[in-house]
Structure formats: structure tokens, C-alpha cells
Amino acid sequence: MAAGAPRVDLGLNAVIVAVTEEVPRILTIRRTPPSGGPAEDALPFGPLEPELDRTLDRGLRRWVTEQTGLPLGYVEQLYTFGDGNRDPAESHGGPRLVSVAYLALVREASVKGEASWRDWYDYFPWEDWRRGRPRALDRDIGDIAPALEAWIAGAPEARRERADIAFGLGGAHWDPDRVLERYELLYEALLLPEARRDRRERGEGAVPEDGLPSGRPMTLDHRRILATALGRLRGKIRYRPVVFELLPATFTLLQLQTVVEALTGTPLHKQNFRRLVEHGGLVEGTGKDVRTGGRPAELFRFRRSVLRERPAPGVGRGALKA
Amino acid sequence: MAAGAPRVDLGLNAVIVAVTEEVPRILTIRRTPPSGGPAEDALPFGPLEPELDRTLDRGLRRWVTEQTGLPLGYVEQLYTFGDGNRDPAESHGGPRLVSVAYLALVREASVKGEASWRDWYDYFPWEDWRRGRPRALDRDIGDIAPALEAWIAGAPEARRERADIAFGLGGAHWDPDRVLERYELLYEALLLPEARRDRRERGEGAVPEDGLPSGRPMTLDHRRILATALGRLRGKIRYRPVVFELLPATFTLLQLQTVVEALTGTPLHKQNFRRLVEHGGLVEGTGKDVRTGGRPAELFRFRRSVLRERPAPGVGRGALKA
DNA sequence: GTGCATATGCTCAGGATGAGCATAGAAGGG
DNA sequence: CCCTTCTATGCTCATCCTGAGCATATGCAC
Numbered sequence: 001m002a003a004g005a006p007r008v009d010l011g012l013n014a015v016i017v018a019v020t021e022e023v024p025r026i027l028t029i030r031r032t033p034p035s036g037g038p039a040e041d042a043l044p045f046g047p048l049e050p051e052l053d054r055t056l057d058r059g060l061r062r063w064v065t066e067q068t069g070l071p072l073g074y075v076e077q078l079y080t081f082g083d084g085n086r087d088p089a090e091s092h093g094g095p096r097l098v099s100v101a102y103l104a105l106v107r108e109a110s111v112k113g114e115a116s117w118r119d120w121y122d123y124f125p126w127e128d129w130r131r132g133r134p135r136a137l138d139r140d141i142g143d144i145a146p147a148l149e150a151w152i153a154g155a156p157e158a159r160r161e162r163a164d165i166a167f168g169l170g171g172a173h174w175d176p177d178r179v180l181e182r183y184e185l186l187y188e189a190l191l192l193p194e195a196r197r198d199r200r201e202r203g204e205g206a207v208p209e210d211g212l213p214s215g216r217p218m219t220l221d222h223r224r225i226l227a228t229a230l231g232r233l234r235g236k237i238r239y240r241p242v243v244f245e246l247l248p249a250t251f252t253l254l255q256l257q258t259v260v261e262a263l264t265g266t267p268l269h270k271q272n273f274r275r276l277v278e279h280g281g282l283v284e285g286t287g288k289d290v291r292t293g294g295r296p297a298e299l300f301r302f303r304r305s306v307l308r309e310r311p312a313p314g315v316g317r318g319a320l321k322a
Numbered sequence: 323m324a325a326g327a328p329r330v331d332l333g334l335n336a337v338i339v340a341v342t343e344e345v346p347r348i349l350t351i352r353r354t355p356p357s358g359g360p361a362e363d364a365l366p367f368g369p370l371e372p373e374l375d376r377t378l379d380r381g382l383r384r385w386v387t388e389q390t391g392l393p394l395g396y397v398e399q400l401y402t403f404g405d406g407n408r409d410p411a412e413s414h415g416g417p418r419l420v421s422v423a424y425l426a427l428v429r430e431a432s433v434k435g436e437a438s439w440r441d442w443y444d445y446f447p448w449e450d451w452r453r454g455r456p457r458a459l460d461r462d463i464g465d466i467a468p469a470l471e472a473w474i475a476g477a478p479e480a481r482r483e484r485a486d487i488a489f490g491l492g493g494a495h496w497d498p499d500r501v502l503e504r505y506e507l508l509y510e511a512l513l514l515p516e517a518r519r520d521r522r523e524r525g526e527g528a529v530p531e532d533g534l535p536s537g538r539p540m541t542l543d544h545r546r547i548l549a550t551a552l553g554r555l556r557g558k559i560r561y562r563p564v565v566f567e568l569l570p571a572t573f574t575l576l577q578l579q580t581v582v583e584a585l586t587g588t589p590l591h592k593q594n595f596r597r598l599v600e601h602g603g604l605v606e607g608t609g610k611d612v613r614t615g616g617r618p619a620e621l622f623r624f625r626r627s628v629l630r631e632r633p634a635p636g637v638g639r640g641a642l643k644a
Numbered sequence: 645g646t647g648c649a650t651a652t653g654c655t656c657a658g659g660a661t662g663a664g665c666a667t668a669g670a671a672g673g674g
Numbered sequence: 675c676c677c678t679t680c681t682a683t684g685c686t687c688a689t690c691c692t693g694a695g696c697a698t699a700t701g702c703a704c
Contacts, residue, residue: 007372008332010404010420048404050329050418056404080402080422082332082370082378096372098332100402165629172630254681272662274683280660294681295669307487308494318661576650594693596652616650617700640692 007095012060013045013222015078015229016070016104018117019246022130024262025108025117026226027068031219034089040219043226044068044115045099060102069112074105074245079228086221088201101225103232105245120230121265122216123223127179127230128265136215137167151189176264179231183224186214193217234264239312241282244302250286252297253277260315273319281306282313329417334382335367335544337400337551338392338426340439341568344452346584347430347439348548349390353541356411362541365548366390366437367421382424391434396427396567401550408543410523423547425554427567442552443587444538445545449501449552450587458537459489473511498586501553505546508536515539556586561634563604566624572608574619575599582637595641603628604635 016027031042046063053059061072082098090096111117121128125136148167152160160170166181168174187195192214196207217223237243237260246259257273277283284303289296306313338349353364368385375381383394404420412418433439443450447458470489474482482492488503490496509517514536518529539545559565559582568581579595599605606625611618628635 008330008370010330010332048330048418048420050406050412054406056402056420077401079399080378082422084372084376090372096370098370098378100404161626161629170630173633175633177634252682269662269664270681271664271683271685276661291670292681293671294679295683297682304483307483308492311495311497312499320662574651591693591695592650593652593654593695598692613701614650615702616648617652617702619651642693 009095009097010048011045011097011099012048012056012063013043013081013099013101013225014060014064014104015043015101015226016064016072016106017120017229017233017246018106018108019259019262020108020117022258022262023119024121026120026229027070027111027115028118028218029115033219041118041216041222042219043101043222048100056100057102060104064104067113068115070106070109072104072106074242076103076232077101078103078225078232081221081225083221085198085202088198099225101228103229105233105242107246107248118216120226123218123226124179124183124230125215126182127176129174129176130261130265130267147191148189176266177231177235179234180224180227181231183227187224192223194221194223237263237315239314241302241306241313243315250288250299250301252290252292253283253300254292254297256283256300267321268319269321273315276318277315280313281309282315331417331419332370333367333419333421334370334378334385335365335403335421335423335547336382336386336394336426337365337423337548338386338394338428339442339551339555339568340428340430341581341584342430342439344580344584345441346443348442348551349392349433349437350440350540351437355541363440363538363544364541365423365544370422378422379424382426386426389435390437392428392431394426394428396564398425398554399423400425400547400554403543403547405543407520407524410520413524421547423550425551427555427564429568429570440538442548445540445548446501446505446552447537448504449498451496451498452583452587452589469513470511498588499553499557501556502546502549503553505549509546514545516543516545559585559636560638561636563624563628563635565637572610572621572623574612574614575605575622576614576619578605578622589643590641591643595637598640599637602635603631604637 014027018025018027027044028041029044030039032039044064044067046059046067048056048059049062053062057075057077060075065071078101080098080100082096084090084096086099087094087097126134128134148163152163162181162185164170164172165175166178166185183192186192190196190199190207194217196209197217200206215223218226233242243256243259243263247256253274254270256277257268257270260273261268278285278300281303283300286299286301288299290299336349340347340349349366350363351366352361354361366386366389368381368389370378370381371384375384379397379399382397387393400423402420402422404418406412406418408421409416409419448456450456470485474485484503484507486492486494487497488500488507505514508514512518512521512529516539518531519539522528537545540548555564565578565581565585569578575596576592578599579590579592582595583590600607600622603625605622608621608623610621612621
């Protein structure tokens, strides 16, 4: 179908998510950039082998299991990244690197090999509002940091609107789903190490360090991929019961709530959350209790038949606190 | 990043949507399959030229404008299709054909070249519930057609659940967003011409025609791509104000409602729709009136500042009728 | 003016949502 | 044993959203 055969390399990237206690984790590897230099965090990746892999996600499952010993359950395609300047190697005559990124949800498990689980809020400290407004915000980009204001100031009104919507400034509300918009805005404003690195590598001149903590960087555009995943997942739990992919077969309502809070990064009202999921038919009690430190909690399970009853069953806008 | 260079061809597909009066249209071309045979409907497609196109969507815009003279406004990446058996040519030793599909929304315009606009419900007659339950459903797959029931009958319970959810059987509700699930189910049940064609081409034996009208077929897996687009668009108008990409700068509320109905395929309650969009801050009156055949209607425009005020502004679940 | 067609305004019942008060059941310290 | 502490669970209330219907306004054709 493609007329001339373009010089394209196709890879697959995996954002593999698990939640342990109240911390959402992603699987990362360490990678030394081809240009040398210190090792960087990276998302697991692998090639598509057309001879082996009948479909893209089979390819993904194949090498993820090979590399990490982890069998994947829920897998969903996220986005395909094909920008010219995602890999500096291309500017030296390399092929265009196109990556299809996938989101995978797993229950916590140990992983072999050099992969390791990391708190995803290490990469996005400004996304965690569970204990109130994150400190990173005020140090990085809030009213205090002049960088973002400066970036807005000179520019046309559209830029201010973007910043307001993305970061909930000027009376706008903080929308947990806009993870990618926030990441891209910080990148454009040169507040992220990756942005400064890419600029240097393109030879567009260096930008001074600002010394502000702007989260842990990753190789290439992997943090952008991660932001895409986080935003998508936050959106999805609202209308599809994907949370249960991260939980054991039975769980207490507090466990469920904790996982949802970990994902959305916002605190929830306990009683209303209970009403939402129980009265909303999303879960059903098993009758069994479990010790908790206080009054014993009932164990619940996902109620599959909710899929037939409600059009978009998920942990919707409801039960929000503050 | 990809280890060995896989034999992969990368193409771009465009689902270009416009709405004229009350009919949603997509831009199609005619294509003679490489194997010969009669021409088939196809989505516009083109290659990615890594030397020319800094990003994927720039590549898309480039050749769409070249081929059709149509400048694209709103463009959104949909999904990447890379199954082994999407192109029969691969089984004869061709490279794996991977296509990144995009959704584009345009205001109606004339198109040069051999492209032409077609009602998208030609391809999915069962998706149009604006004038009640579509007849195609009852002739194709409803209680009347034994095919789907037969497909369900022998199989494990999971299959019945899928069918119930996708088609709103057995007490479940019809969810307009599940376009792709319905398409894939019909495909698996061999009720679509494409399914029978692909099966023949894979040499797995022929399936008799059922003679039932199951919508206009397309080449390769293009109807699947189209189903993805339709489902995505239906979902998106609920939480993002994308409808306005399809409308002129000012419009009457009936025009707006008609476009929304065309997309979702469901009728809306007029007064409630008005309340939803006006009282919800999505549009604002301009003060100007326009002739309509009855009482003159006021012209409205999209109210940009709603983006700051509400977290997910769109034509949400509200205003549904029946 | 009459009838028709579309636009616009208003009300009402039921359900969802955000918030808080109150009680239940277990563990542990004095 | 009583009291405190901890978590779970139940219930109420005000507010807003949603689905539905009734009523009125304003143009046009005849």
C-alpha cells in the first residue's frame, strides 16, 4: 500500500502497570544511550518480528515474556510515535524510528532480569494530589516558579489558555486526565531535562539548568509515552472496569479505593465511593470477611454482569472529594 | 531501537469525516485490488516519507492535500493496524503492512480527484437508530436472522456475553460507542463479505453467501478502520467539544443537534439538548437570527471559555431520548 | 386570520453527587 | 473490664443533572 518503501524501523514499547499497596508502579529497564553517557531509565521495548508475530500485540507479549518472565493479561494499544526527532540517531542518517506503544495492566508480580518497578509519580511528581496540592507544582511551575509565567507572558493568548487548562490556573479546574498536555507543555517550556537534552542534541543551543525538580527523566521520548499511558488509563477507569485487572479476584472496598486513588492521583470520599461501586452494581460482596486493623472488612469481587446492565461501567466522576 | 530491521511497510490511512445536513459522510476512493477483480471502496492512504515528513500527521496532511486538495484541520491519531492477515499479499512473501490510521474532521467542502463522499451508514446500516431500530438489524442479526444465534449457540458463554453487550441483546442496552465490537463480532460470525473474502483468500474454504444486506464492504480491513473511527468519534464528542470542527463558525441549535444525532445515530430531546449546551456553557448566542421555515432561530457560536470552566465539556450522555 | 412549522421557555419527578453524622465490630492499653 | 483507637458500614440531606412533557412565541403560506 505504501508506494515507495520508506526507511522505517518499527518497534514496540510497553508501559506495564501494577499497583502495590497505594503506589502505582511501572516496569522500567536501564539503557545506555548509543552515544555513550550514563545509563538512563527506559520503557521495555522490542522489535516486531513479522515472521513470528501474527499481530502487533502478540509480538509485544512474546518479547515481554521473554525479557521479564511476566505473562501479560490486559493489553491495549496506546499510540504510535513517529516524530522525526524522537531519536537523535536519525539526524545522522539512521532510519525513522516508529514505535507502537502499548499499555498493559498486571497484578503485582516479581520480575526477572534487569527490569524493575518504579513509582510512576517519580516521573510525574506534579500528578499526585492525594495528599493535597503537590509540592512539586509550587516549586516547578506554580505561582512561584517564574519559568512558566515567563513562557506564557511573551506569547499569544492561546498559550495562556493552554496553560490554564492543563494546570488548572486562572480559575480552571485541575483535570487529572490531562497528563500528556501537562507533560508537553512543560517540555515546550524547556522545564524538563529531556527538552534541554533534545535541544542540545539538535544543536539549537544550550539552555541553563534551572535546578528545579521536574521529575525523573527517561531516554528518548519515553516519558512522553508514559504520560500518554497515564492519561489514557485515568480516562479509561471512568467508563470501563479496568481497575480490576490490577486487583486480585477478591478485595476489600478500601483496597479498591486505594488503587483508584493511586491511578487518578486524587482522594476519594470513602462512603460515597462505597455507594458508587456497590449500589452501582460494579462489585458484589462474597460474604467473607478479612482482618483489617479495625472492624473486619468484607471481601468483594467484580460483578461481571454490570457490563450488560450499564452502558459505561467504571469509577466515573463520582465520589470525588474536594 | 528495533534490533533486527523487520520487513515492514508503513502507511497512513485517513478517515475524513464531514456532516452535510443530517448525513455523516466519509471520504472514499475506488481501488482495484492488486489481484485484479472489480474496484472496491477504500479509505485514502499514502506512505510516510521520512525524508519529507517530520511527523506522522504532517505526512498525512501532505498527501491528503496533494490527492484531494482538501486542507485538514482537526486531526487525531486513531489506531495502528498491523495484523499479519490484513493484506493477502503478505502471505505471498510481501512485507508486513502496518498502517497508522487517523481521524480528520472537516467542514463540508468539494473535493477534486477521484475521491468522493459517502454516507457512513452505507457501511454500517445497523448503527443508525435515529428513526428507530434499524431494519438492517432485524434482517441481519436480530431475532430473525438465525446466523448470529447459531454463532452464539454452540459456543461458550463468553460469546453470548459479547453479543449481548455489543448488540444490546438479552436486556443489555445498545451502546452507540461499541461500533468496533459490533463490526468485529459480525466479522467473526462470517456475516460480512470481507470475512468470507478473507477466509477464501486464506484458503480456509468458502462460506455460502447469506444474501443478507450487511452494509457496503471495503477493501482489506478498511471497514474495520472505519468502525474504529466511528466508535472513537462517538465516544469523544461526549467529553470534548469536537462537534464544532464539523460546523461553521455560527449555527443554529437545531443544526448542532442534527450533527450530534448524525454522529451518535440516536435521536435527542430538543428542549433538553438546548438546555444541555446553552445552560451548560458550551455555546453562546450571537443575537443574530436566521430564517428556518418556522420561527426564526438564533445563531450560536462555540464558547471557548467552557474549556476552562468544565473538566470534560462535550455533548455528554445528556439529552438522550428513549 | 388560520393553520403549520420551528424555536424557545418552564415544570416536575427521579436519580446521581458531594458532604457529613452516626453506628458497628475488632484490637489494645490501662 | 472500660476506654480509646481504628476501620467498616449505614443513613440523611441539599444540590444538581436528566429524561420527559406541556405551553408559548414567531415566522410563513394560503
